[in-house]
Amino acid sequence: MQRLEAACKWTRDPQINKSMSCLRQSLGDKSNAYATSLLAYVFTLAGDMEARTLLLEHLDKVATQEGGNLYWSQRSEKSMSLSVEISSYVLLATLSATPTTADLGYASRIVRWLTSQQNSYGGFSSTQDTVVALQALALYSTLVFSPEGSSTVDVQLPSGQMTFEVNQDNKLLYQERSMKDVTGKYSVVVKGTACASMQLSLHYNIPTPRDESSFRIKVTPDSECSTNQLRPKVTLRLESKYVGKEDSTNMVMVDIKLLSGFVPEPESLRKLKSALLMDRVEHNDDGRHEEVVKLTQLCHALEFRFSSRARPDPAGHAGRVWTIFPTTILGPGRAGPLIERLRCSF
Template structure:
């Protein structure tokens, strides 16, 4: 089975897509096919971006300005892609064949993209990047090492951090007294340490329209049995700079006191409209293979579980799983949200 899978991948090895090349290089490295592994890495080297002793890979088509996560140094897709290239360099079965010189340049770039909490722009790129960094750390591990890192300002500030085998995994930190300010970092001894400057401040998220999302209810007004059940209709399409999204996620919150009709939701999956779905008491999450410029409609039934007065609007969130900066939200109200109820309950 593995042999047939590799044969199938070999037929795709002439692709020019950088992300796919990175995945293939990693796969053939793990499989021990050094000829294809080397050819793919040679091809990837042509698309690399190098500066200041750092190496990374960028996507050919950028999202619209303002759609990237405001806390991220680099786009999620580029972090993930670069991490896969690093894994490819480190993947051959024999450690001696790993190109640690090139890998160290990639590690420098990846380390600079980490946010203050050690992660990256999204869950997906964080998982892959940490896997790659961990593999590099395992290959370069040495039981010996004793060093001191000194941070100085132009004024009187000076802080020393001692790193040895007993505390090499312990986070050491200090508050810089002057921001803005000029600081120097010096080291003495032997070993490896990551020094990161973290600025903690609040900024409003950047926004740009990359999705069109409309939410309707049927019926729209509080007529007939609308209090007991109604249909929720979601209209969604991609309007960003690419031809289509990666996997897209629709997170649908339900009004208080309402539950999704499981049978009607699962019909979306049966018809192939939805790749995967998750149901809970107050939320429906739809996983879509992708969204294009063509509008797609998703409809399911919502049923009342218990009556609630003065219902607040519920929200629907739509975003690209790999480019979380591309997102939008919409609100909707149950048809009978403002109508008086015969019973009292908790408000949302």
């Protein structure tokens, strides 16, 4: 897509030709709104108007209309960040060819919805959707830009009126004013011929949320010190469990650092590798005594045992659990930080 956006001669590039041929084979499956919006933008850049029209007609049928606004969502995942990104790609696809007056009117409905999703700093939910949305809004602004004209924006407050002037001298100037009266009814009246965007931001405090972890780690020691054994055996049972509000997690990684002298029980390691939803188990047998367990999701307890037949060093044990790219636990688009850390000393 980046090469197409750079306006390269894609018809002369064999690699792009092969990629476009592969993408054409997927035109029959339009069940994924995100993929369909991306394809619509790609075929628009490539100049394939037949495929572009086919995709945009389908997207128009599955669009959500609320008043004068228009946007798209992913049926399988209710994410505002994803809706912003899908709608932005549809806007780019609509405007990246030679837009007609009807196309600009259609695009204005998408623009109204996108601008209503902006936060008080001009961004959106994440870096990714912000970049795509601003690119689409910038393209729209270049197409509707008029070098002439001016507008007056009157904001009626409970205690009076504020007036903003938008003309050729200050059209690129960001104007902001604070309102003292928060409670009440507000109205906005715009007069003129210049295009202006206005946003009302309300800031308020909320109680500090409780710090609740979505994961639990439990380590249970068990020693066997019978006189029949030449060396005492100490077994540690580690149980990691997801206790969040959702049915399951996204990808989860468990990092286990063992005590000096401890080794994983072979049977426990075998069961772990064959466990349900297990993606990979990495065992470092180079003296660092570390296990890294990677699961596609964690929806039940994960048990692991490791033991020692020698007196362990009092170096301590550490376990960590974290989730990668969660969509409902930490919010869309955020990289998963360390959720919980456990340290046990013996």
